Amino acid sequence: MLIVLMRYLAFMGGRSGTEGRTIEQQVLESNPILQAFGNAKMVKNNNSSRFGKFVEIQFDKQGKISRAVVRTYLLERSRVCQMSDPEMNYHCFYMLCAVTPRFKLGDPRKFHYLNLTNCYEVANIDDGRVYLETRNVMDVIGINQDEQVTNMMKWVGLKTKNSTLL
Template sequence: MQLSYLNEPSILYDLQYRYNQNMIYTKVGPVLVAINPFKKVPLYGNNYIEAYKRKATESPHVYAITDRVIREQDEVNQSIIISGESGAGKTVTAKIAMQYLAALGGGSGIEYEILKTNPILEAFGNAKTLRNDNSSRFGKLIEINFSETGKISGANIQTFLLEKSRAVQCNEGERTYHIFYQLCGGAPPSLRGNYWLYTLFHFC
């Protein structure tokens, strides 16, 4: 935001400089640029959530974007669009945003049920690719509803663009959807072959 010259070389240099200091978030106008650190960084949790809720910090963060969206909605629907290449961290970023929403509009218990849907959706829609062991191979629209008091009252999740070809054909070094391996891994050896064929048939 404070660059004298806003062009591609200066932005890339700034991103690299911040990344080398474990500052993985950078604000570019209304857009938050996030770079996958490929390691754990101490930027999340209750202490950080409280800091952004109290406006004690204004550092670029998913929490800050989510906080702004929820506080500026003024009875108008708002959207957060998370996009990027495979392995960029879109799925994790969506989880982080939902955790903040749950903390901000908590109290009903529904927010935790929404968060629990992620592993189920990932089992049926995520797979191992050459870039990422847990790559989303589908799109997801999560619509979260709030009550008049600001608490989460419900949610609707729509999935689209599922990569169906992955169910029957994978490149070398890749895998199909996690659910196949989870079912086979949990089944007795005598049933693994049957489960695999049954699951594959019904999934297609």
């Protein structure tokens, strides 16, 4: 529903944002990032949102979109350390394990918080490919390479590495 609403608003009041992309495009393209860090495999849904999302859209006097902000809230933090079969943890952990040479994480089975169930992958989903798509989206919406690796991906990787101690 959010995507349909954003497309309508963009049609009615689109305006260019970063690098020629409309603000609507940037908000829509941020969805894979939100899914990577906020969605998990559940019993009946392989890509279940575990958070709330609030989108604020502002218009200028001419009716053009001038600003959009996506805020997340109520992230299910217990998901990190508690789940049941055949559920999985947040997608971002498995994505980092799939790009082993970059982060040297390897098999998710060796991490306590990823080994709480007997489920380690989602059928027809290539976590390595999804990782690359997520990084591409980060580029598109203006998150530079240093911020991507240093401030986000390494934080998730470190949390995963630390889980071997538990």
